Amino acid sequence: MTANPDTATDAYDLVIVSNRLPVDRVVDESGEASWRPSPGGLVAALEPMMRSQDGIWIGWAGVADEEIEPFEAGDINIRPVMLTEQDLQEYYEGFSNDTLWPLYHDVIAQPSYHREWWETYVKVNRRFADAAAEVAAQGAVVWVHDYQLQLVPAMLREVRPDLVIGFFNHIPFPPYGIYSQLPWRRQIIDGLLGADVIGFQRVADAGNFSRAVRRLKGYETRGPIIEVPIDTDDPASGSHRHVTTDRRGGLVRTVLARAFPISIDADQYQDLARRPEIQARAREIRQELGNPQTVMLGVDRLDYTKGIGHRLKAFGELLAEGRLNAEEVTLVQVASPSRERVETYRQLRDEIELTVGRINGDYGSLGHTAVAYLHHGYPREEMVALYLAADVMLVTALRDGMNLVAKEYVATRIDEDGVLVLSEFTGASDELRQALLINPHDIEGLKETILQAVAMPKRDRTRRMRALRRKVLTNDVARWSASFLDALTRSAHGDHPLQNPPVNRR
Numbered sequence: 001m002t003a004n005p006d007t008a009t010d011a012y013d014l015v016i017v018s019n020r021l022p023v024d025r026v027v028d029e030s031g032e033a034s035w036r037p038s039p040g041g042l043v044a045a046l047e048p049m050m051r052s053q054d055g056i057w058i059g060w061a062g063v064a065d066e067e068i069e070p071f072e073a074g075d076i077n078i079r080p081v082m083l084t085e086q087d088l089q090e091y092y093e094g095f096s097n098d099t100l101w102p103l104y105h106d107v108i109a110q111p112s113y114h115r116e117w118w119e120t121y122v123k124v125n126r127r128f129a130d131a132a133a134e135v136a137a138q139g140a141v142v143w144v145h146d147y148q149l150q151l152v153p154a155m156l157r158e159v160r161p162d163l164v165i166g167f168f169n170h171i172p173f174p175p176y177g178i179y180s181q182l183p184w185r186r187q188i189i190d191g192l193l194g195a196d197v198i199g200f201q202r203v204a205d206a207g208n209f210s211r212a213v214r215r216l217k218g219y220e221t222r223g224p225i226i227e228v229p230i231d232t233d234d235p236a237s238g239s240h241r242h243v244t245t246d247r248r249g250g251l252v253r254t255v256l257a258r259a260f261p262i263s264i265d266a267d268q269y270q271d272l273a274r275r276p277e278i279q280a281r282a283r284e285i286r287q288e289l290g291n292p293q294t295v296m297l298g299v300d301r302l303d304y305t306k307g308i309g310h311r312l313k314a315f316g317e318l319l320a321e322g323r324l325n326a327e328e329v330t331l332v333q334v335a336s337p338s339r340e341r342v343e344t345y346r347q348l349r350d351e352i353e354l355t356v357g358r359i360n361g362d363y364g365s366l367g368h369t370a371v372a373y374l375h376h377g378y379p380r381e382e383m384v385a386l387y388l389a390a391d392v393m394l395v396t397a398l399r400d401g402m403n404l405v406a407k408e409y410v411a412t413r414i415d416e417d418g419v420l421v422l423s424e425f426t427g428a429s430d431e432l433r434q435a436l437l438i439n440p441h442d443i444e445g446l447k448e449t450i451l452q453a454v455a456m457p458k459r460d461r462t463r464r465m466r467a468l469r470r471k472v473l474t475n476d477v478a479r480w481s482a483s484f485l486d487a488l489t490r491s492a493h494g495d496h497p498l499q500n501p502p503v504n505r506r
């Protein structure tokens, strides 16, 4: 750690910036509160690097109107950013989750456009950028995460051109025809282009972004490289890290926009799956369900992007047609609470719970529930027990940046059993080609695939699961973060890898 000469605060060589901090507040028996690193994959991936490179994490602690001093949780240095109740409503629930989220997920729900939400989004992004500028050492690497903070890269570059800035978008980037609806479409592109490297989940997302840059800014792109003209009248223009000339001899900085598909800490899931008490819990879950022949599982945040309604429709029709029998097959649906103050999410909850009630009323019996519906968030141990208990995993998202649940199911299945039904509209489907791939809008196709999964012979299940496991165990989250940071460090020396990584589809 060094001191930042401008602010006399501690300065760090690696700064991670994300909307949510990777810590949970825990209260002990005496009522004393403390912070514990949350078990998210991003922390697992970045923790070793943060330790070796002297890092700090900047983000919101999850409660409004509370000014929290910097602290350490585990070995992670934390610098909280305060959000007021109004920020929460306009920046997080409003612009992030009621404008950008539906727009970036193919307008499955109607995005709301409000100028005051935009203004708060700008203001809060500035607060995050200022916090990063304050703690970053000279020439530090700053890695900004996700759609809530798309303006931070340019805001940061403006005040700290010495920094190496990366941005990773965890959700899809939409095709131009959809993106162009956004009243602030140019400002967002300018914000992102402040980064040296912009990472996306899928090759298609990176392509959509480059197209938006060409259409809205008229900048040249060469494969994943974007040439951003430098304004030589700007006094800061001389301090850009890597400057080159374009075809016409103008000065440009280069930005790399490429796919870096995220993954999970696969070893951690395998280790949990080997634990006898978790295996016992998996058996207990099946018993609690009345030992049905087949357990199907869905695990999602209760979000309209996840296609929970489509899944229930297909399952309900199969029961109605007598092609599945509720005495033999149970669907466990974990729908973890999410963004509950946003109206679209409230409506979704009502719709889903009405549908579940109807299916159970029509096809359940005293001894057998057709859909075991759980509106809770579960710890990782319970998730792994559920994955082990499930013969068929249903991932039917209408659009999803990656979908880590699909990868977790595969990593957990150390017995090389279980069938993954996976929507082609997830980022995960680019890699997990041996899953049973489905179009969730095609209800007849989904029904046929569910029946195929239920009836699949053991030999085929093993063959597919073995191939899926090879992918997930090789491309884990440590590899993901290392490859992103490697691209970022190389970009600092003007060395951009020109290609998207080959997506291993075999």
Ligand SMILES: O=P(O)(O)OC[C@H]1O[C@H](O[C@H]2O[C@H](CO)[C@@H](O)[C@H](O)[C@H]2O)[C@H](O)[C@@H](O)[C@@H]1O
Residues within 6 Å of the ligand: 019, 020, 146, 147, 170, 171, 262, 338, 339, 400, 401, 402, 403, 404
């Ligand atoms: O913070 P919340 O509003 O409660 O939402 C939870 C997170 O949801 C989103 O997850 C995405 O990232 C995953 C990992 O890259 C990816 O697999 C998934 O497809 C995405 O939906 C969101 O991007 C996060 O910022 C939220 O914290």
Ligand SMILES: O=c1ccn([C@@H]2O[C@H](COP(=O)(O)OP(=O)(O)O)[C@@H](O)[C@H]2O)c(=O)[nH]1
Residues within 6 Å of the ligand: 299, 300, 301, 334, 336, 376, 377, 378, 379, 380, 383, 402, 403, 404, 405, 406, 408
């Ligand atoms: O009750 C739950 C439900 C979900 N998850 C975790 O939440 C993440 C969901 O990630 P995904 O990429 O599938 O979707 P997102 O919710 O980020 O859009 C996964 O790690 C799940 O294991 C969890 O820990 N408990």
